[in-house]
Each structure stands twice: as C-alpha cells, then as structure tokens.
Amino acid sequence: MRYEAVIGLEVHVELQTKTKAFCGCTTEFGGKPNSHVCPVCLGLPGALPMINRQVVDFALKTGLALNCKINTFNRFDRKNYFYPDAPKNYQITQNDFPICHDGYVEIETSDGSIKRIGIERIHMEEDAGKLMHTSKGSLVDFNRSGVPLIEIVTKPDIRTPEEATAYLTKLRAILFALGVSDVKMEEGSLRCDGNISVREVGVTTLGVKSEVKNMNSFKALEKALGYEYRRQCEAVENGERLTVETRRWDDSIEETRLMRSKEMANDYRYFPEGDLVTLDISDEWIERVRKTIPELPHEKAERFVREYGIPKYDAMVLTLTADMADFFDEAAKEAKDGKAVSNWIMGDLSRLMNENGTWIADLKFGPRELSGLVAIIKDGTISSAMGKKVLEFMFEEGKDPASIVKERNMVQVSDEGALLEEVKKVLAANPKVVEDYRAGKTKILGFAVGQVMKATKGQANPTVINKLVAEELERLK
Incomplete structure (x- = not known):
C-alpha cells in the first residue's frame, strides 16, 4: 500500500525590535539571566501591557510579502497554560482575529515545477521564558519573556520533507530580506514545529497527526519529518491505533520521542485580552508599510535571469545574501557581462572568501573593480589564467586590477x-x-x-x- 505525508508547518519568528512586545525592556539576545525584565514581562500584579507599534508594522510587512490578506480589525487574546516559563500563566496572542490570513509561498519542487504552499494565518504573540535544566534542578530565565513573535502557519499543502525544507529556506530568506528578524536558528530567532500525518495515496481525508517540536535546523526538519513519516506508515501497516500527539526530535539518536498528548484549542481557554485595545488598521497604514518592502530574494533572482541572462542556479546562489546580490548587481551592470561576473563571484572569489573565512562585506575591493577585471580579460590585456592571479592580489591588497597588472608587468603577450x-x-x-x-x-x-x-x-x-x-x-x- 502506498502512503503520502500531509505536512503543515508552524514557524515562530522572533521580531527584530529594540523593545519587547508589550513593555520597554530590551530584546537583546543574551545578558545576565533575568536582567532584561520589568513588572509587565514578569506578569506582576497590576502591571499593564502596551502594544509596540513596530511589532504590528513588522507583522503587516511579513503578511504583505507573503501575499496575505490583512484583517483590518485586530484583537489580542489570552492563551492560558501553566508552565514554569510563562510568568503570567497565560500568553498574549491572537486567536479569533489574526492580523494576516490566506497567503502563499511558491517553491520549486525536485522535478522543477512550481508549487504553491498556502499560508493559513499569521498572528502576533509574545515569547515565553527559557528553562535551563541542571543536575540540581531546573532554572528559568525570563529575559526572553515578552519578546515579540509572529507565528506563520501553513495549510497542509506540503507532501515531503524536501518540500518542507524548500519552503522554510525560502521563508527564511524573505524574512531576512524584509529586516523583520535576524532569523538565527541557533539563537532561537526562527523555530519550527511540524504537523504531519499519513494517508493512502488518493484519499482526501486527513490522517491522525503528530506535532513534532525542537526542529532547530534545516537538517533536523528534514530528518524529523522523514522519521515520523516512516514511523506512522509502519504503525498503520501493523494495524496500530495512532493518537494525536506532541513529539520532540532527539538529534542525538535521530528519532522523535513522545512528549505529551496534543492539546486542543479548548484546552487553552482562549478569551479576549482585556488590558489591550483593539486595533483598527487603516488602508493608509497598510500602504505605508507596503512601501517599505524591498525587492525580495526570489524577485531579485528572477530579475537577474531576465536582465543578465544568467542560469537560474546562479541567480539562486547569488541572492542567498543581500550583500552578495547587491555586489553582483552593481558589477554586472558595470561590466555588461552578467555571466562572466557570476563565474568570478561563484568561483574564485567564493573560494578565496571560504579559505579566509570572510564575507562579501569584508572585501577590500568593490563591484567596480571586479567589473574592471572582466573588462581587461575581455579586451585581451590579460588572460583568464592571469586574471585568477590578479584577483588574488585584489583580494589581498584591495587595488584595482589595471594598477596590479601595470605594477607587476602582467600584460598578456600577443606578438x-x-x-x-x-x-x-x-x-x-x-x-x-x-x-x-x-x-x-x-x-x-x-x-x-x-x-x-x-x-x-x-x-x-x-x-x-x-x-x-x-x-x-x-x-x-
């Protein structure tokens, strides 16, 4: 019997604001435990929250970039649960009226086709504290408590772990380009939970899902979903009864482990947050935020293919970071030979940066100098082989290629x-x-x-x- 996976992702994104969602405490990562706190984010009696406007702007910006519809009426709710890292014993979030809904992200599948992954909703909420477990007991640091988050929830449109990775990779690139988050998975700025169930191929009803937590890297996401798919298929084949569960990914043994039975929405006893006003988002507010959206990585890649005639793969690599994309864009425009510039950046220049542990922003020369190198190779002043040596001198000294060729008498002999x-x-x-x-x-x-x-x-x-x-x-x- 053939089975297919039905996967939906919940991505928690820590927003790159200077202060927390509902108070003036810093969101700076690290610091002495419990030093970035105040009565509001500690949930002390009588403390009242106040909405951070930039959190709303960042949520709007993300929703617009992900092709979402915007709810002009917004309300915050209380999600009640009793964990040691939740000082108020509830989380301020959005349940009935999320700020964004019904968007999508398009990914390229393994066969080269374009697939649309639906976005169910994007809502604003606050983060919890951080538990640290030691041999002597458990400690809690509330520095992260109240840090603003958006949760981006997909529709169950993903069918393979590879598609999940492709979606998260593209989403991460968009969020970074927007400037709403530093998306550092190692610091918890981007966290992903996956809902997965299996069903027979051709069946349209959904199976019994498990939520897998603790997927803190692209590799972990792919491995965890692959393992869970195999586990559930085996259980169905053996006639076992699957139940709705929350599981965690254990990277050390590369298996999912049961954490608890999955909570349902009514377990959280949602009700409106009475200490915060409702938000009426005007068309003018939406348009003001829309104008701040830059050219996104996939849009930039499409333009590079169209304007400079480079392959899709080159364009994808060159737009992995904004610095590299901008460097290429300027150099290709100057050189009027996008493929030559792409070859140098992706080849010898990337090799030199990897060997020296540097980035595009650290280079001692700029796009104009690289376009100059392309020009003197094209006019026959030097050969491509000599160009490699010239690039090494440029990398070390930061001088323009023409000066390097003249100083070292590297002019090509054609007599x-x-x-x-x-x-x-x-x-x-x-x-x-x-x-x-x-x-x-x-x-x-x-x-x-x-x-x-x-x-x-x-x-x-x-x-x-x-x-x-x-x-x-x-x-x-």
Missing part, C-alpha cells in the same frame, strides 16, 4: 613573432611531442601549449599559442 620563437624552443626541447603528433596523438597539443604557457610565465595569449603550436606541429609532421 606572434615573439611567441613563435617560444613555441619552437619548447618543441625542440620536447621531440617526443612531435613524434606523438605524427603518430596521430593530437591530444599532445594541449601538453605543448601548457609548456609554452609555463615558459612565458602565463603571459602568452593562449589563443595565439594554440594557433601557433598547431601550425608548427603540422609543419613538422
């Missing part, structure tokens, strides 16, 4: 008379090359060209050398 003498010397010193060529071993031509390039310290024009070596071997044949 056929002078180069023919070098060709004759190499062939005279390597008589076996001529013998092999006479015997029909034409591949030896490449070896001969390499020897001439070596003799000229890479300054010979390789096109001219190829021509002269071929002509001379034919003459001696």
